[in-house]
Amino acid sequence: MNIALLLEMAAQAGPDRVGLVCDGKRWTYGELDKAARGASELIRASGASHVALLDESSEAAVIALFGAALAGVPYCPLNYRLADADLGALLERIAPALVIGDVARVERLAEGQGHTAYPRSEFTLASLEAVADELAEHDPGLGTAIQLFTSGTTAAPKAALLAHSNLVSYILGTVEFGSADEDEATLVSVPPYHIAGIAALASSIYAQRRIVLLPAFAPEDWLKLVDAEKVTNAFVVPTMLGRIILALEKGVQADIASLRAIAYGGGKMPLEMIRQALDLFPTTAFTNAYGLTETSSTIALLGPDEHRAAHRSDDPKVQARLASVGIPLPTVELEIRDEDGRVLPPGQAGEIYVRGDQVSGQYKEKSALDAEGWFPTRDAGYLDEDGYLFLAGRADDVIVRGGENISPGEIEDLLLTHPAISDVAAVAVPSLEWGEAVGIAVVVRGGFDQPSENELKEMVRARLRSSRVPELVRYFPTLPYNEMGKLLRREVKALLAA
């Protein structure tokens, strides 16, 4: 089934209902559907092999996503924050593409590659005007709907492919059609080239929940938009939530009483922050979502009631769940395996494997699925005895000291309880004696004296094991994060090696 049917159904059930708001302009489902049909004509006529978005979030993301789907061409939103050389290389890999957004940059970086480039406003206008025969034969949706380049910090970015069937399975399995009331609106502030940004569009359209786009996140703008559009739902990454809390504490004036639900994901949520948020928004429903590009977004979630129960509980086991990513979706299978592929019992950490219709695991270059269709996520984690999933970093981040596997998370979680430490990262540093040893990059909290190296080493020795004691301790004003709030561990390693 073609994912474009999701928009078509929303338009059929409520053609005049507002589906999207961006920069003050409102788009009905009928208009979005019409524009997507027109866009598919433009795309077909261009002979493009991919449709790329090189732009911030706007209505063009919806029109391009579904227009590409109707035309049977993969939609490939690009990270406009990439350096010229990297972006040029990606454009070459998807040539000839119909590119929407920064035309000047396409011309400068990819001249002669055969792309057709449109500025955003021209694309939407041309799409609305393109003759779209209602009976035009559309792509049956048996192929690739979306191609997303992974961030590729070590090698060339991989092109992850999501089939129509993956995304449709995810939406049909997790969203009830037309389930949103007329007054519901969801605020989307994640970039359009991130799987969470794409899934948010598809889920909200199928639920008929009005999408309110915030193209460039700033906490004050986010709060004002919640107020102005009476937003009921929002998805944020943890760093965004932290900045929103800070803005509220600074006294930014906004009526956010309409906000019923906040979902978060995309990076590790500090325990202190979610506790603070639960207190600050006592009636808001919080949902923690865990997923990957290769799994069409969410595969496990911790729901609102579980958040409140864990926050209130005196039982350490229940309390601990606030740091989990909840229970796997009923529509996916999930296992923890050791390095030899053996399935591990509850409580033991290993690599997270997942299988299900929404799981792609396909790259343009190769399939990552094993013979039985399981996808190795490269995320480390464990399940507790009640089936709650806890993440323990990327499998590649494990520090191997003299043959012993050390998860950076346990060291970081401990050190974060030190009042003078506001942020910390533990990474592998070269060691003559052990091969690898623990190095830590520490950010001292404002107003506190810098804790000594020895104090921190002693803290780890007393609470964990001697193998966890950092061999190298260094202090930095901040740690490097990407725009989604993900710690860039490779850059931390470079900082410690310098």
Next chain:
Amino acid sequence: MKPGSRIKSAACASEAVVIKYSGGTIECGGVPMAENAAGDGTPAAGFDGGTVMGKRYIDADGTVELLCVKPGKGSFALNGVALVLKEAKPLPASD
């Protein structure tokens, strides 16, 4: 009847997308559905419960699954046996 294909009722306005299929005759309102069928008649008794937009319908053995993309007065069946609503556990919005 390939998965992904869109089929129409010959008895009412219902349309469905085939999500899963492994054999048999898919009917609506008591008559077979087809990609180019058109329906403005009356669904047969017993197959006139109506279809609901956005709902999924399955048989007891899980061999067929349809997604209703346009509602109508008939109801879906496989080889004369009515399909049932596929109940999905509601999940909180996560993205």
